[in-house]
Amino acid sequence: MISREPTLERLATAQRMLLEPFGLDETHLARALAEITAHRVDDADLYFQYTRSEGWSLEEGIVKTGSFSIDQGVGVRAVSGEKTAFAYSDDISEASLLDAARTVRSISSAARSGRARVPSRKVAASRSLYPDVDPIATLDSTAKVQLLEKAEKLARSRDPRIVQVMAGLASEWDVVLVARADGTLAADVRPLVRLSLTVIAEQNGRREVGSHGGGGRFGLAYFTDEQVAAYVDAAVGAALTNLESRPAPAGEMTVVLGSGWPGILLHEAIGHGLEGDFNRKGSSAFSGRIGKRVAAKGVTVLDDGTIADRRGSLNVDDEGNASQRNVLIEDGILRGYIQDSLNARLMGVKPTGNGRRESYAHVPMPRMTNTYMLGGDKSPDEIVASIKKGLYASNFGGGQVDITSGKFVFSASEAYWVENGKIQYPVKGATIVGNGPDALTRVSMIGNDMRLDSGVGTCGKEGQSVPVGVGQPTLRIDGLTVGGTA
Numbered sequence: 001m002i003s004r005e006p007t008l009e010r011l012a013t014a015q016r017m018l019l020e021p022f023g024l025d026e027t028h029l030a031r032a033l034a035e036i037t038a039h040r041v042d043d044a045d046l047y048f049q050y051t052r053s054e055g056w057s058l059e060e061g062i063v064k065t066g067s068f069s070i071d072q073g074v075g076v077r078a079v080s081g082e083k084t085a086f087a088y089s090d091d092i093s094e095a096s097l098l099d100a101a102r103t104v105r106s107i108s109s110a111a112r113s114g115r116a117r118v119p120s121r122k123v124a125a126s127r128s129l130y131p132d133v134d135p136i137a138t139l140d141s142t143a144k145v146q147l148l149e150k151a152e153k154l155a156r157s158r159d160p161r162i163v164q165v166m167a168g169l170a171s172e173w174d175v176v177l178v179a180r181a182d183g184t185l186a187a188d189v190r191p192l193v194r195l196s197l198t199v200i201a202e203q204n205g206r207r208e209v210g211s212h213g214g215g216g217r218f219g220l221a222y223f224t225d226e227q228v229a230a231y232v233d234a235a236v237g238a239a240l241t242n243l244e245s246r247p248a249p250a251g252e253m254t255v256v257l258g259s260g261w262p263g264i265l266l267h268e269a270i271g272h273g274l275e276g277d278f279n280r281k282g283s284s285a286f287s288g289r290i291g292k293r294v295a296a297k298g299v300t301v302l303d304d305g306t307i308a309d310r311r312g313s314l315n316v317d318d319e320g321n322a323s324q325r326n327v328l329i330e331d332g333i334l335r336g337y338i339q340d341s342l343n344a345r346l347m348g349v350k351p352t353g354n355g356r357r358e359s360y361a362h363v364p365m366p367r368m369t370n371t372y373m374l375g376g377d378k379s380p381d382e383i384v385a386s387i388k389k390g391l392y393a394s395n396f397g398g399g400q401v402d403i404t405s406g407k408f409v410f411s412a413s414e415a416y417w418v419e420n421g422k423i424q425y426p427v428k429g430a431t432i433v434g435n436g437p438d439a440l441t442r443v444s445m446i447g448n449d450m451r452l453d454s455g456v457g458t459c460g461k462e463g464q465s466v467p468v469g470v471g472q473p474t475l476r477i478d479g480l481t482v483g484g485t486a
Contacts, residue, residue, distance in 0.1 A: 002125045002126065002127055002322050003125060003126075006126055006127070006128045006315070007123050007124055007125065007126045007185075007186060007187060007316075008123060009132070010126075010132065010187040010188055010189050010315070011123065011177070011185060011186075011187040013132065013175060013187070013189050014048070014175050014176065014177035014187035014188075014189070015177070017050045017175045018048040018049075018050055018072070018092065018175065018177050019048070019177070022092045022093055022094075023093075023094070024092070024093075024094060024097070026121070026179075026185070028094050028097065029046055029097075029179040029185075030179075031098070032046060032076070032097045032098055032100075032101040033045075033046065033101070033179060033180075033181050035098060035101035035102055035105060036076075036078050036101050036104060036105045036181065037181050038105065039078075039105045039106075039107075039108045040080065040108045041078045041079060041080045041105065041107065041108050041181070042079050042080055042081065042345065043077075043078070043079040043180075043181060043341060043342070043345070044076075044077060044078045044079065044104070044180070044181040045076075045077050045178060045179065045180045045181065045319065045320070046074060046075070046076055046097070046177075046178070046179040047074065047075040047076075047077070047176065047177075047178055047318060047357070047360050047364075048072075048073075048074045048092065048176065048177040048178075048179075048360065049071075049072060049073060049074075049075075049174065049175070049176050049177075049359060049360040050070075050071075050072040050174070050175040050176075051069075051070070051071045051072070051172065051173070051174050051175075051359070052068075052069070052070050052134070052136060052172070052173045053067075053068070053069050053071075053136075053170070053171065053172040053173075054067065054068045054069075054136045054170070054171045054172075055067045055168065055169070055170045055171075056144050056145060056148060056168065056169045056170075057148075057166070057167070057168040057169075058145070058148040058149065058151075058152060058165075058166070058167045058168070059164075059165075059166045059167075060164065060165075061149065061152060063145055063148075066141075071090070071359070072090065072092060072360075073088055073089055073090035073091070073092065073359075073360040073361065074088065074089055074092055074096070074097060074100070074360055075087075075088040075357070075359075075360040075361060075362070075363075076088065076097070076100035076101055076103075076104050077104060077363060077364075078104040078105055078107050078108070079107075079342055080107045080108040082342075082346065083107055084107070084342070084363055085103070085104035085105070085106065085107035086104060086363050087099075087100040087103045087104050088100070088360055088361045119181070119182050119183030120183050121183050121185060122182070122183045122184045122185065123184075123185055123186075124178075124184050124185065124186035124316055124320045124321070124322070125322055126186065126188070126315045126316040126322050127306060127315045127316075127322055127323060128315065129217070129306060129307070129308045129309065129310075129313045129314075129315055129323075130190070130191060130216075130217035130218060130308065130309050130313065130315070131191065131217075131218060131219070132189040132191075133191050133218070133219045134173040134191065135171040135172070135173060135191045135192070135193045135218070135219045135220055136171045136172075136173055138219035138220045138221060139219075139220040139221075144169055144220070147169060147195070147220070147223060147228070148167040148168070148169055150225075150228060151165075151167045151195070151197055151228050151231070151232060152165040152167055154228065154229060154232045155197065155199050155232045155235065155236055158232065158233070158236045159201070159236060159240060161201045161202055161203050161240065161243065162199050162200070162201050162236060162239070163200055163201065163202045163207075164199065164200035165197070165198070165199050165200075166197070166198045166199075167195070167196070167197050167198075168194075168195070168196045168197075168213075169193075169194070169195050169196075169220075170192075170193065170194045170196075170215075171191075171192070171193050171220065172190075172191070172192040172193075173189075173190070173191055173192075174188075174189070174190040174191075174192065175187075175188075175189050175190075176188050176190070176318065178316070178318065178319060178320040180319070180320055184320050185320070186316045186320030186321075187316075188314065188315045188316050190217060190314070190315075191217050191218060191219065192215070192216075192217055192311065192467060193215045193216065193218065193219070193220055193222065193223075194213060194214070194215035194311075194455065194456060195213050195214065195215060195223050195228070195231065196211065196212075196213035196456065197211060197212055197213050197231050197232060197235045198210070198211040198235065199211070199235045199236055199239050200239065201236070201239035201240055201242075201243055203243045206243060208239050208240075208242035208243050208245070208428075209238075209239060209242070210234075210235045210236060210237065210238030210239030210240070210241075210242065211235050211238070211413075212231045212232075212234035212235040212238070212454070213231055213235075213454065213456050214227070214231060214453075214454030214455040214456060215311060215454075215455040215456065216309045216310055216311050216455040217309050217310065217311065217313060218309050231454075238395065238413065238414050241414060241426045242414070242426065242428060244425065244426055245425070245426040245427055245428035246417075246425055246426070246427055246428070247427065247428065247429055247484060247485040248391070248412075248415065248417070248427035248428060248429045248430035248482065248484030248485060249417065249427070249482070249484050250482055250483055250484035250485075251481070251482060251484075252479055252480070252481050252482075253389060253390040253391060253479075253480065253482055254387050254388070254389070254390035254391075254476065254477070254478050254479070254480075255390060255391045255392075255393060255432060255476075255477050255480040255482065256383055256384055256387060256390065256391070256392045256393070256418070256474060256475065256476050256477075257393055257472065257474065257475045257477065258380075258392070258393060258394035258395060258474055259380070259447060259449045259450060259451045259471075259472060259473050259474050260451045260452065260453050260454070260471060260472070261395060261396060261453040261454070261456075261470065262393065262394070262395065262396050262472060262475075263371070263372055263373065263452075263453065263470035263471045263472035264396050264399065264410075264453075264457065264470050265396060265399065265408065265410050265432070266301065266371060266372070266373055266470065266472055267368060267371045267457070267459070267468065267470045268399050268400065268401045268408055268410070268436075269401050269406065269408040269434070269435075269436030269439060270301060270329075270436045270437075270440060271301075271303065271328075271338075271368045271371040272368075272401060272403055272461070273285050273286045273401075273403055273406060273436055273437070274286055274301075274303075274328050274329075274334075274337050274338055275337065275338050275354075275365075275366040275367070275368070275461075276337045276338055276339040276340065276343035276344065276347060276354075276366040277340075277343050277365060277366050278403050279337050279347075280343050280346055280347050283403060283404050284403055284404065285403070285404065285405060285406035285435075285436065285437045286334060286337075286437065289334050290334050290335065290336065290337075291333065291334065291335075292333065292334055293332050293333055293334075294329060294332065294333070294334045294437055294440060294441075295329050295332040295437075295440035295441060295443065296332055296440065296441055296442070296443040296444070297331055297332050298331065298332070298376050298443070298446050299329055299331070299332050299373065299440055299443050299446070300327065300329060300330050300331055300373065300374040301327075301328045301329040301371070301372070301373050301374075302325060302326060302327055302328060302371070302372060302373075302374065303326045303328055303338055303352075303354065303368050303369055303370065303371045304324075304325040304326065304369065304370050304371075304372070305317070305323030305324060305325075305353055305354070305369030305370065306323050306324065306325050307370055307452070307469070310370050310452065310455070310469045311370075311455040311456070311457060311467045311468065311469050312368070312369040312370040312371075312457065312467060312468040312469035313369060313370060313469070314353070314356075314369060316353075317340075317351075317353045317354060317355045317356055317364075318355055318356050318357045318364045319340060319341050319351070319355035319364055321341070321351045321352075321353045321355060322353055323353040323369060324352050324353040326338065326352045326353075326354075329440075332440075336349075336352070337349075337352075337366070338352055338354040338366045338367070338368060339351050339352045339354060339355075339366055340354060340355030340356075340364050340365055340366045340367075341355055341364075342355075342364075343366055352366075353369075354366050354367055354368070354369065355367075356369075356466050357464065357466075358464040358465055358466060362464050365461065365462065365464070367459065367461060367464075367466055367468075368459060368468050369468060369469070370452065370468065370469035370470070370471065371468070371469070371470055371471075372450065372452060372469070372470060372471030372472055373446075373450070373471070373472040373473065373475070374450060374473075375446065375447060375448050375449060375450035375473040376445070376446025376447060376448060376473060377446070377448055378445045378446060378447050378448060378474075379447065379448060379449075380447050380449050380474040382445075383445045383447055383474050383475075383476050384418060384421065384423065384474075385421035385422075386421065386445060386476060387418040387419075387421060387476075388419070388420060388421075389418070389419050389420075390418055391412075391415055391416070391417065391418065391427070391430060391432075391482055392415065392416045392417075392418050392423065393412040393414070393415040393430065393432065394414045394415065394416070395412065395413045395414035395415075396410055396411065396412055396413055397410075397411045397412070397413040398410075398411060399411065401436065405435065406435045406436040406437045406438070407433075407434070407435050407436075408432075408433070408434055408435070408436055408439075409431060409432070409433050410431065410432045410433075411430070411431050411432075412430040412431070412432060414426070415427050415428075415430045427484070428485075429484055429485040430482055430483070430484055431482065431483035431484070432480055432481070432482055432483075433480070433481040433482070433483055434477075434480050434481060439477055439480065442477050442478045442479055442480070443475055443476070443477055444476050444477070444478050445475070445476035446473055446474075446475060446476075447473035447474030447475065448473065449473050449474055450471060450472065450473040451471055451473075452469055452470070452471035453469060453470050453471060455469065457469055457470055
């Protein structure tokens, strides 16, 4: 549900953290925006942010790092046509606010004549997808270290071949306040936690790595004994599997992608290509293809910032627009792009709640939230059984994509060679090479096991990083190129 009530609560928190300590109130924000809009601009906003973050890491039973930081500041933006002027300061004061406002308004040199109407105050509608809790305060320091020690001891107890364990815990509390030129006020209070685990297994002089973890927008109580045990089992299982792996064969073949985190391939190879800025500029392989078939029947891809507690979800985006559930591809037909305010205005469409920025020191741009493909009607076992000769990639490491051509390269961190419908042995060194738009047309079977990742994704774009989610069902894709070492 979208309503204004939760915004009012968050607005009170944001004013308490970001305005009151510095002797500011809404009249100062209106004055700064009036400074900008005295000149001809299409849009302007102020973005205040307070971030408190903490991190712990454990290696070989010893606390390797412990960090704590507080950052705060304001970013001031003016937009005229396609041009953006931006200034930011870590000094929140009336003087620095007005100084930044005067700096950015120079984007349009022509001052307006006559009197400008002051827009009335509007509180933005938003969602309530996660608690306002400060996760750092949900456990004391001793308990946080004990949580990491528990994960380590558990991992070592699983198998004598586990020789090294590294565990990390990160918590963040983010308070943002957005004031727009049209009088809109929006605020959000965003918790974020993540537990990560990496293990090294050794056998006969061979060493292999396995890793897992998860998190989301909630407090640290999420990491129960059961949850930690699930992460440990997944990390240890991956490392032990890789100890038995053989070199991956190379060539063109059928590839089956596992559910969950392998959706990172979807995120990179397709999601980035559907961001509004690339399509407005005509630099995406998907430019100008709305209403056309871009994928096989049955392929439906969404970007959904409205899923409760998820790492990629937002109550409001960083421009004050409520997050949305956006259908990007429906049954293989391209329906729309991901938009922020600037690109939406220039493309003549509405924003989709995807204006995101790393911090007050960065400009917003169209970014993904939780990007996933809906499930189909095939069981995962049925899909694997359909492979005559090919690869089953159940987990992925990193990858990259060229937006313009759609070409991607991904390395599988856990994969198996399959013959005559049966898994033969694990393989190592498999790299999947393809073209996003082309790969979508080669999807021949879609599993009924759609799941989201465990809450670990971070997306980079133009030097900015933001938390995201990915997901997909088990997928069969025909005729992908696999680079291997066999």
